[in-house]
Amino acid sequence: MMAKTNNVLCSSCGKRVATYYRLTSGEKLCRLCLFNSVAKQVRRTSHYYKMFRKNEKVIFAIRGDDIALSLESFFVLNNAMKDFDLEYKILCPNNLIDCRIVEEEARKHVKNGLEIYEVNYPVDIISKSIVYMVKYIDAYAAKIALENHVEYVVSLLFRDEISMILMLGLLLISKTVFGEGMPIKYVENVKIVRPFYNVLSHDILYLAYSSQEILKMDNSTNSVKVNVDGYIKKAYSILTRSPELMYSSSKSIEMLQSFIISKPSRCHLCGSFSDENVCEYCKVFAHIIRG
Ligand SMILES: [Zn+2]
């Protein structure tokens, strides 16, 4: 991904030296042009799916597995949606990160309305698998949103991860795993949105780990290692070697999805599709959410 580009100029601005080789397009980009391009993808996705309305309150849930990835994503989102004047509440796991540092850094980017909700993520649950992690954080964020009259939750999931989850859902014939491949979910009147639906995690990881701000913060974090099973590892290595496959497989699975799940009922906790009120994943941690 990060090939040496030997002083080749950025193919976008033509002024700065390119430092990043972008897998999906073959472009060689400088950090700033990569940032702007990713922000544009996020803006386009959120407009396309009508994810946000102006001046609304939004909970941005930090993931437990790679906090640098979460924070860089927050900066990208904030930049992409700046004309929407969203009021951000950051859900920050204080058992994994020093939330004061998150607040300090976020305040440099966000003018007003920023709040930090300090919470605790149960490491035993979010380390089980990416599906558990996503469902736990979404369910927990949705509960906090309901309690605080916040209408939106940003669920951080990237195109490469979504492709994997869709395939896993097919393989397991699991409606509720399959349902995590959607750009928007609902828990009552809370809208859980995925503005990074078309963004590759590699692009954000490069931005995160080439950022002075993030590197400074990363010393104070204690990310959780999430289990990845053998199937996922294989699927992932195939997908990242062929970005076309990643996009085309997702397209066909999405079509299939609308066939299979014509009249969806939803899990009351994570908001994904489920025949039962609480899906088989959320059952494992329902007692924590309902506390
Ligand atoms: Zn450039």
Ligand SMILES: [Zn+2]
């Ligand atoms: Zn669920």
